[in-house]
Amino acid sequence: MKDSARLFEFQAVNEDTVKRMFAAFDPKASITYILPLMKGMSTSNYAVRTEGGNKYVLRIYPDNNDHMRTETTAYQYAKARIRTPEIFFFDDSKQIVPFSYLIMVFIEGSTLGDFIAGNEGCPDYVMHRIGSSLALLHQTEYPHMALLDEHLQIAEQLEPFASQYYTLLNGLAGTHIQASTKEK
Template sequence: MSQNNYRLFDFESVDTESIHAIFSKYNNRLLIQNIVPIIAGMSTSNYIIEARNKKYLLKVYPKDNDHSDIEIAAYKYAHNIIKVPEVLHFDNSKAIIDNTYAIFQYIDGFTLREYVSKNKGFSNDVAYKVGSMLALLHGKEYTCTALLNVDLCIKNQIIQFQNQYEFFLDGMPGRHLNEKVKRDLGHFIDANRHLIERISEKNVFCHGDFIPSNILIDVYESPWFIDFEYCFSVPCYYDIGKLFRSRENYSQYIDDKIKSNFAKGYNAMSQRTLPDDWYKLSKIADIAVMLALINKENIPRDWIEGIEEEIIETMNL
């Protein structure tokens, strides 16, 4: 499923003078030597900042979609249990630029997607570690599907996960889908209601955007999780389904052994082990997640076609 270079929010260009002012506020003894914009991404605008023998990541949040407070809270929570970059400085005063920004520890390595493409797969050890870290992240349970506040407590309930399929099919996503795909999906949901109920049994703290590009593999082949701005309370299969969604130069290398080692790692650290059909449940869960992606008026046609292909593949499992 390709999303090309489409961004949800425009890249925020921050001039050199402002970046120097930002880092002077963090540490006025730093001597910045190089600034490298990272154009890839969908929401935030990121820059690699090189200062002598050390690198930093500057993350600038979009004005109209500022989830910085919840993300910083999530990083602080996750930092105590798994590997995530350290938050070095956070500023939402908008005194220097008109955006909230944060400075993070820079992790040298590849995204999991780059790593898999480069190595034609990934080791059993990496799969196990990703699974075990995700289970630890999912250790915080909630009573319902909900948005969270800065204390990572329930802020307000949203449509419960088991009801999201019909909600999206009756709304904008359903209008985007091919009529046959929409009709077949409706039948599929009716026929698999018992599985959807199982998916929805437990809500946990979820990353919310657990795609291979948000997992870094460092030089020691240790995973790090990044980008928590969309974290919320939802069934664990939300994250798992996103991780195993079909992607070019990625999915063809995800074999049964990698899935097995991921599950072993997850089960080793989870209070509730994944059932034998966890992969099937995660793929069904991901249907609702993909429908949410097209829950707006203007969506690139290749996104819709890619989602239709993935839905058809899941229905044929």
Template sequence: MHRINDFIITDETEIASLLAPFDSSLTILDFSLMKDSMSNTGYIVTTNSGKYFLKIYSKTTDKIETAALSYLKNKINVPALLFYDGSKQRFPFAYAIMEFLDGVTFINHVRSNLKYPPEMAYEIGRICATIHERSYAHDALLDGKLNLLQELPRTRDKILHLLNGKPSEYLKPETIDSLCRFIKENPDLFDSIEARSVLCHGDLGYANIMISDGKVSFIDFEFTYSGSIYHDIGHFFRRKDDDVEALINRHIYDAFAQGYNSVSASPLPSNWLTLAHLCDISAMLCLLTYDNVPTEWVEDIENDILCAIDEGRRL
């Protein structure tokens, strides 16, 4: 896995000092670095009082994640936020101590069982809609109280802006031309995508959904923002590796939509999946704003963009 930020490596003594303000009676028995993350650094810490998850933030995503966890704790299943220090006085980085969810990620659950349970797709759709109940006037970055902070461009404008930047170094010129032409010729589709701005998880991949004690929980809210409902849905239904993609069928899509519509005051339209795939183009292009993007990422993103355009043209 390719990381966005380097791991923040620490030792037992330093971890003990970070846990002390939360509970000075804790004794560390073991700790391990979680290596399957892409941005921040996480440690599973085993103590005389059980396991905890220590999260160290590389950049400034701590305030938005802790705000999201506090807001959502009585609405959906999220790990309990037990302690947070964003002062950077005790340690050079903001950090949080959270409940450790003893389970597996949704991607590993599907792979290990060779089955994609429709009832879990339903529950994920229901949870997604619950997050989306909080609405905003427009797309924006949010502050530490989940209020509007900085307005963001509309989805179509963001795509066009990104195509003029770093992603153009990776994508084929004909792909860029096709996407620009599609946006210009289909304003109605993007009107639908941009019709509502809501609280979004921001990074709703299968690795950020945990199955613990038979319950579905959402984790990693550091990219939470105000955006289209189709941002989260598009990310969730972004094409997976062949072994997982082979398990996804119309029953899964229908179950997700039924779960979403069981909560949402605005039911998903019949073309919701196509709108989600089109909306996800902006998020995929953001992955191409870094140097040395792996070739396989570029190929997958280019293929997904062309598939979304083809879907849109068939409507």
């Protein structure tokens, strides 16, 4: 998979649109800096700095994969168990712009993908920390594989995990990997 591969088109917004989106969160905010963060695969993200030096992520959700409410609920659920980025504001009314978006704290650092590429792999201690955090998050058991709604309740039951391999590899996910990888 190429670094530039995206599942959903990047939503380009201009400075005026970003200011209107932020005004719903903080009408007094004076934006001094807007930078597109192109590494995402589905959401469109921007680093935004305000006059006071605060730095935020503006995350815009694609219309055909709008999971903002589910993601926001998942962060709230996770916050009781692990450190999570603080979400300051979210809007799915589509009154300001025709898509859902949220504003959250910007955390300085590199992505996990960049860390792995820079270290030619992932050290065991990092994998252990990730696994420990995931174990804390997955304390809730569901009777079967399912998609969850914004309240983390079952919204749609999924096919058994083993058959998902074939569905995913022959669907949208499979279009993003090479045929030899799918075969393996």
